[in-house]
Structure formats: structure tokens, C-alpha cells
Amino acid sequence: MSKLVKELITDDVRNRLAGVEDLVLVSLAGMTANRAHRLRMELRGKNMHVLVIKNSLARKAAAGTPLAPAFEGLEGPAAIVWGGTDIVDIAKEVSRLAGDKQFEPFAARGGVMAGSRMTADEVKAVSKWPSREEQLSLLVGQILGPGAQLASQLQSVGGILAGQIKEIAQGAEEAEPAAS
Numbered sequence: 001m002s003k004l005v006k007e008l009i010t011d012d013v014r015n016r017l018a019g020v021e022d023l024v025l026v027s028l029a030g031m032t033a034n035r036a037h038r039l040r041m042e043l044r045g046k047n048m049h050v051l052v053i054k055n056s057l058a059r060k061a062a063a064g065t066p067l068a069p070a071f072e073g074l075e076g077p078a079a080i081v082w083g084g085t086d087i088v089d090i091a092k093e094v095s096r097l098a099g100d101k102q103f104e105p106f107a108a109r110g111g112v113m114a115g116s117r118m119t120a121d122e123v124k125a126v127s128k129w130p131s132r133e134e135q136l137s138l139l140v141g142q143i144l145g146p147g148a149q150l151a152s153q154l155q156s157v158g159g160i161l162a163g164q165i166k167e168i169a170q171g172a173e174e175a176e177p178a179a180s
Contacts, residue, residue, distance in 0.1 A: 006057060013053060013061035017080075021066050022087035022113050024094050024123055025078045028052060030105035039103050046093055048083035070112035078109055087113045091127035 017023075028036055028050075040050050053061075055078065059071040084090045091108075098107050108123040118126070130138065 009053070010057050010060045013051070013057065016049075016051065017061065017065070017067060017082065020082045021115070022090065022111070023067060023070060023080055023082040024087075024090050024111035024118075025070055025074065025109040026050075026081055026094060026098075027077065027105065027107050027109050028079045029077045031103070035103060039097060039106060042097060043081065043083075043093065046084055046089070048081055048090060048093060050079050050081050052077070052079045066115040067112050069115065069117040070110065072117065074110075086132045087111070088126055088129045088131045091123050091129075092131065095124055095127035 028039075031039070043050055055071060055074050058074075058080065059068070062068045062071055081090055081094060084093065091111075094108050097103050100106075108120045110120055111118045111123055113126065
């Protein structure tokens with residue numbers, strides 16, 4: 001491959017990965033073309049992308065970015081998976097597909113999260129974390145919980161008091177015609 005072609009590929013990869021801060025490295029070695037295509041379609045359905053690239057070109061494209069630690073010391077064929085909503089989303093999907101028999105040799109090899117390199121075991125650990133949406137729903141629940149509890153307590157006491165006032169008012173209305 002000529003130097004010009006390598007530079008063009010490096011620039012293309014750098015542009016594709018612009019703004020990406022988290023990714024997972026996976027192994028696609030040994031997969032048939034049909035299985036790899038189905039795998040890419042599964043990931044594309046989740047708004048994730050797969051790119052197989054020579055390690056030296058990936059290192060050059062990621063140099064000076066938060067993704068650089070992922071490619072340090074990387075040996076052997078690897079593919080890059082990025083996209084989704086966050087690293088937890090990517091790790092969950094990669095772990096799910098790695099456990100699927102139809103994608104048998106597919107496995108996580110590591111990655112990078114917030115500028116820190118991750119091992120394959122750390123990718124599996126991250127896949128067990130709650131996703132961004134789950135974290136937001138937990139946070140909203142914790143914020144709204146005390147207010148909802150206070151409102152229900154006030155309404156229950158207020159409801160009892162309102163019922164007693166209504167009974168007293170009805171009793172006074174019934175007693176008033178009898179006094180006339």
C-alpha cells in the first residue's frame with residue numbers, strides 16, 4: 001500500500017472517529033462473511049458501527065485523541081465498534097452478541113472509556129452497569145420520590161379532614177331545618 005493511500009485511509013478513519021470518546025475493540029477473526037454481515041446489521045440496528053482496519057493505521061488515526069490508549073500494544077486482527085448512546089450500550093451489545101452461538105468467534109478484546117484503556121474483562125464488567133437511560137430514570141425517581149410521598153401524606157390527612165368537615169356540615173344542615 002502506498003504512502004498516499006495510507007494517509008487517505010488514516011484521514012478517513014480520523015474523520016469517522018471525530019468526536020468519539022468511547023469504543024470497544026472486538027475480534028472478528030474466523031467469522032464467515034455471512035456471519036460478519038449479520039453481525040454488522042445487528043449492530044447497525046442499534047446505531048453502532050464496525051470498522052476493520054490495520055492496527056498501525058488505527059494508531060495513527062487515533063494519535064492525540066482520547067482513543068489512543070485503545071491501540072497501545074494491540075496485536076493481531078481487531079475491529080473497532082463505536083456508536084450507540086454510551087460505552088455501556090456498546091459493551092452490553094458486544095457482550096450479548098459474543099454469547100450468541102451464531103456469532104461464535106466474536107469476542108471483546110478491550111476498548112477505551114473516558115481516555116482509559118479497558119481489558120476484555122472490564123468490557124464485560126461495564127456491560128453489567130445500568131445504561132444512561134436507566135441511570136436517568138433512577139435519578140428522576142429519586143428526585144420525584146420524596147415529593148410524591150409528601151403529597152400523598154398531605155392528601156391522606158387532608159382527605160380525612162375534608163371528610164370530617166363535610167360530615168359536620170351535613171349534620172349542621174340537617175339540624176337547622178329541625179330547629180326551624
